Amino acid sequence: MYKEPASFKLDIESGVIEDSKRLVRRLSDMKGYFVDEEAWKELVEKENPVVYEVYAVEQEEREGDLNFATTILYPGKVGKEFFFTKGHFHAKPDRAEVYVALKGRGGMLLQTPEGEARWIPMEPGTIIYVPPYWAHRTVNTGREPFIFLAIYPADAGHDYGTIAKKGFSKIVIEEDGEVKVINNPRWKA
Ligand SMILES: O=C(CO)[C@@H](O)[C@H](O)[C@H](O)COP(=O)(O)O
Ligand SMILES: [Fe+2]
Numbered sequence: 001m002y003k004e005p006a007s008f009k010l011d012i013e014s015g016v017i018e019d020s021k022r023l024v025r026r027l028s029d030m031k032g033y034f035v036d037e038e039a040w041k042e043l044v045e046k047e048n049p050v051v052y053e054v055y056a057v058e059q060e061e062r063e064g065d066l067n068f069a070t071t072i073l074y075p076g077k078v079g080k081e082f083f084f085t086k087g088h089f090h091a092k093p094d095r096a097e098v099y100v101a102l103k104g105r106g107g108m109l110l111q112t113p114e115g116e117a118r119w120i121p122m123e124p125g126t127i128i129y130v131p132p133y134w135a136h137r138t139v140n141t142g143r144e145p146f147i148f149l150a151i152y153p154a155d156a157g158h159d160y161g162t163i164a165k166k167g168f169s170k171i172v173i174e175e176d177g178e179v180k181v182i183n184n185p186r187w188k189a
Contacts, residue, residue, distance in 0.1 A: 091157025
């Protein structure tokens, strides 16, 4: 009736959690996500890099229980746009989440269902509270892997559909050697 308490080993340098479930997202898995589709196609054909890896420890989808996962988001760009995670609402949209940045540099785009966006920079030690109802995507704005831990309700689930179709209302680019958060030219409210 009681679950057995458990501990896990996180390698802070690599972001890998031992005995977890590994998921790999390559650039080819992200068709339609980046603004510059020509640059996306070229890079997919050239090297199809791994954009991010996730190491997750997940329970059955039950209210009250918790999952956690590290993400290793690699440095890179498609055109001017920095590499990012797909981004999602939770399938149960009122489920919140906590992110803890461990290594590298980046940030989080958050967005309401109405398309109002926020950008929060992240560096090692940054803790982000993702409130209920906000979609979230992380972006690597640095030159080394950006690694963070996320803790989320076991019954949160993922709803990728809306973001896959519409994206975020803001994008994060490098221009004149600077990180800029600008309006997404393809955004339709
Ligand atoms: O927010 C969560 C879980 O709710 C993170 O563990 C992400 O799942 C991970 O950073 C990959 O990003 P996505 O591909 O899921 O957007
Ligand atoms: Fe999430």
